Amino acid sequence: xxxxxxxxxxxxxxxxxxxxxxxxxxxxxxxxxxxxxxxxxxxxxxxxxxxxxxxxxxxxxxxxxxxxxxxxxxxxxxxxxxxxxxxxxxxxxxxxxxxxxxxxxxxxxxxxxxxxxxxxxxxxxxxxxxxxxxxxxxxxxxxxxxxxxxxxxxxxxxxxxxxxxxxxxxxxxxxxxxxxxxxxxxxxxxxxxxxxxxxxxxxxxxxxxxx
Numbered sequence: 001x002x003x004x005x006x007x008x009x010x011x012x013x014x015x016x017x018x019x020x021x022x023x024x025x026x027x028x029x030x031x032x033x034x035x036x037x038x039x040x041x042x043x044x045x046x047x048x049x050x051x052x053x054x055x056x057x058x059x060x061x062x063x064x065x066x067x068x069x070x071x072x073x074x075x076x077x078x079x080x081x082x083x084x085x086x087x088x089x090x091x092x093x094x095x096x097x098x099x100x101x102x103x104x105x106x107x108x109x110x111x112x113x114x115x116x117x118x119x120x121x122x123x124x125x126x127x128x129x130x131x132x133x134x135x136x137x138x139x140x141x142x143x144x145x146x147x148x149x150x151x152x153x154x155x156x157x158x159x160x161x162x163x164x165x166x167x168x169x170x171x172x173x174x175x176x177x178x179x180x181x182x183x184x185x186x187x188x189x190x191x192x193x194x195x196x197x198x199x200x201x202x203x204x205x206x207x208x209x210x211x
Contacts, residue, residue: 011035018042021088021211024058024171049204058171061182062206065166067195079188080168085181088169090210094162101154101161109147112140165209167199 009017011031019029019042032038045056053060069076080087096104153159168185172178186196199206 015042018211019044021169022047022055024056047207049207051200051203052175053199053203053207055171058173059175059178060203060207061170061178062199062203062210063168063170063182063185063189063196064199064206065168065189065194065196068166069193076192077189079192080185083181083184083188085170085172085184087181087185088210090165090167090169092165092209094165095160096162098154098157102151104161105147105150105154109144112143167206167210169207169210 012028015029015031015038016027018038020026022042023044025044029038029042032041047060048054053062077089080089150159150161154161168189170178170181170185172181182198186198189196
């Protein structure tokens with residue numbers, strides 16, 4: 001069958017997994033009779049955010065994937081299977097309403113138009129080079145066409161729009177080792193044309209987005 005190694009988690013297994021995302025201790029956790037109480041049962045050590053975040057006595061690094069290749073294919077991340085250390089990879093999709101999606105697409109169109117021309121114009125003006133906006137106009141036209149197609153697809157219900165969060169979480173008691181691992185993850189992903197960065201000042205929202 002399709003993905004035979006995948007199975008549905010029992011209640012206890014689910015809570016045990018959730019516990020493993022917020023703790024470096026590895027042991028089973030049972031689902032309480034009142035499921036809402038699983039949160040205080042799962043959290044057993046503090047998370048300290050900042051430039052060098054920590055979970056208990058382990059250093060934490062969250063490698064954020066900020067952009068993906070234009071073309072994706074099955075196994076695009078397989079190179080990470082050869083990394084000789086454990087990691088936790090999390091992908092989350094938060095869909096937004098049709099009205100909000102259309103607003104976001106329109107905002108993207110306007111901000112792109114406002115961003116492309118002024119920056120190049122200032123640079124060329126600084127060096128005394130005449131500005132020919134024809135190439136930029138063509139670039140903006142292509143982007144406008146893409147936005148128009150996206151708005152049509154959303155309006156017809158053929159596509160949805162949302163926020164995609166993709167991160168790799170690493171923990172280790174030694175700070176130098178966790179930094180080395182974060183660098184190895186970035187090198188592996190960058191080689192496949194993913195854009196990445198290690199969450200520093202935004203380590204708290206980065207961490208919350210993975211649990």
